[in-house]
Amino acid sequence: MTPGPLVGAAHGVITPSRPGPLAGYAARGPVLATSTIDDLEATVLVLDRVGLRLAWVTIDCVAVPTALAKRLASVVRDELGAGTRVLVAASHTHSGPAHWLGRFAPGHEAPLDRLAVDELLEHVRVIAAEAFHRRQPSDLSWAEPIVRGLAAPRAVASEAIPIRVGVLAIHAGGVLRAVLVDAPCHPTVLGAESTGWSADWPGGLRRALRAAHPGVEVAFLNGACGDLSTRFTRRDSSAAEADRLGGLVAEAIIESVPNARPLVGALTLHDGRVPLATRRVDAEEASARLNAARKALGAGTDPIDRSLVDGALIELAVARSVVDETIEVPVSIAHIDGICWVATPLEVFSSTAASLGAGRTVRLLGCVDGYLGYLPDAAAVKADTYEARTALFAPEAEPAFRIALERLLTLIHPSLTLETP
Structure with a gap:
């Protein structure tokens, strides 16, 4: 034992x-x-x-x-x-x-x-x-x-x-x-x-x-x-x-x-890097969106309208930043007895976690060993939410990230890809 x-x-x-x-x-x-x-x-x-x-x-x-x-x-x-x-x-x-x-x-x-x-x-x-x-x-x-x-x-x-x-x-x-x-x-x-x-x-x-x-x-x-x-x-x-x-x-x-x-068995730790495409934001368009968000908020206190102003401020900063076409995102996966903690420097969405956790125990973590902001899912991008506006990453980045994590999890422990009854 x-x-x-x-x-x-x-x-x-x-x-x-x-x-x-x-x-x-x-x-x-x-x-x-x-x-x-x-x-x-x-x-x-x-x-x-x-x-x-x-x-x-x-x-x-x-x-x-x-x-x-x-x-x-x-x-x-x-x-x-x-x-x-x-x-x-x-x-x-x-x-x-x-x-x-x-x-x-x-x-x-x-x-x-x-x-x-x-x-x-x-x-x-x-x-x-x-x-x-x-x-x-x-x-x-x-x-x-x-x-x-x-x-x-x-x-x-x-x-x-x-x-x-x-x-x-x-x-x-x-x-x-x-x-x-x-x-x-x-x-x-x-x-x-x-x-x-x-x-x-x-x-x-x-x-x-x-x-x-x-x-x-x-x-x-x-x-x-x-x-x-x-x-x-x-x-x-x-x-x-x-x-x-x-x-x-x-x-x-x-x-x-x-x-x-x-829990029994060995503790293991595996590292990987996932290249993700970034997005390009036009500064003039971002400035116009900020003005529109401020006008919509006015003197109000609606939390969503306030968040969109906040998001537009950050989006303008993204537009003015120099960002590589792709960013290598580090990932560390700790594993013991079928439990995987997937550590990322991102703010990941619950939908991403749900797709990885089907039939297995995967705890997807954010804000670990760095900070690269939001990785919005397709629904957030379509709805043009605060998270989508402030993201560094292109819309195709989130599905690419899921696919890459699936591969990493399979390498760590093939049984993690199997659905449990």
């Missing part, structure tokens, strides 16, 4: 001590954070199994640009060993720092504060060392509970839809020590008017899980949420509402863990 892995996890507060602008909403502009609503955190989860040491590093911020991801991975390897594989994931909260990121996407830029970045790196170094120190033989199990009331399609006024949340539960000595959670819903309860640091609803999720299981470590991954958010499910845009919605996810996780399926 394959021995259980050595697993260690730790978290720490990473809220900047230096003042700086918030990242996430183009409409917010270069507004400085004025308070801390709830502390930002980083979590490091280390798994050692059969010759592979994998570290998940989860950070409360809107994105982790490639350069920053590489620096974070480097400080983690300094503590865990040069051969450690490191995946750095942003929670995608829109109430985190911009001065860690600099220019991370068209329409999203701020002056890079090197002292603030150095502070973040040191925080993560300390957290990684603690996670490594805590490693102990552990049992892994898997659950995919359904969460209701959190997410809804965000391009049109919609009712909540049920979503499945991925839960890797780690027990040692009969005690729940850590969970790796991925959820397909934008962490955007707090709006552009909010000027406080906050983890948004994933912070509420963590606090609720810790209340139920004191000492548990919670690593949060951003799922296939490109088209899903709390826009039409939240009661308001308050911190209390973020806590309520995070609590819905925590409740589902707490109920699912006792019946989670034990």
Whole structure:
């Protein structure tokens, strides 16, 4: 029988001590954070199994640009060993720092504060060392509970839809020590008017899980949420509402863990690169669309009209950017006992995830090891949504991406292509 892995996890507060602008909403502009609503955190989860040491590093911020991801991975390897594989994931909260990121996407830029970045790196170094120190033989199990009331399609006024949340539960000595959670819903309860640091609803999720299981470590991954958010499910845009919605996810996780399926076998990690075609945007047309969107919004507050103004601002920035005809998109796939986590630097759609998950367990993740923005599906392109307007990629990119991922999954484990009864 394959021995259980050595697993260690730790978290720490990473809220900047230096003042700086918030990242996430183009409409917010270069507004400085004025308070801390709830502390930002980083979590490091280390798994050692059969010759592979994998570290998940989860950070409360809107994105982790490639350069920053590489620096974070480097400080983690300094503590865990040069051969450690490191995946750095942003929670995608829109109430985190911009001065860690600099220019991370068209329409999203701020002056890079090197002292603030150095502070973040040191925080993560300390957290990684603690996670490594805590490693102990552990049992892994898997659950995919359904969460209701959190997410809804965000391009049109919609009712909540049920979503499945991925839960890797780690027990040692009969005690729940850590969970790796991925959820397909934008962490955007707090709006552009909010000027406080906050983890948004994933912070509420963590606090609720810790209340139920004191000492548990919670690593949060951003799922296939490109088209899903709390826009039409939240009661308001308050911190209390973020806590309520995070609590819905925590409740589902707490109920699912006792019946989670034990995982056995080796942990593997596979890397690939997928070339995707980019699109060309005419600057004059983009400017005209921005004027039209602003006119349609007027003095109104309709959330979709507001998002289209935001999208038109970013589309104009895309038009003015120099982008290669194709972009090589990195993909990393972690696999254990039939569960695949597909890590991408994109904001992927739920339809893309659904096409990959037919008859198998594939958790499609976004905002990992870089940030390349939205990969809209055909429906979003046809409807000319915010996500389609702001995308770097051509309409044919999403189906090409699905085909490429199918091939990668087949190479990893041929049985993953088989439908289950």
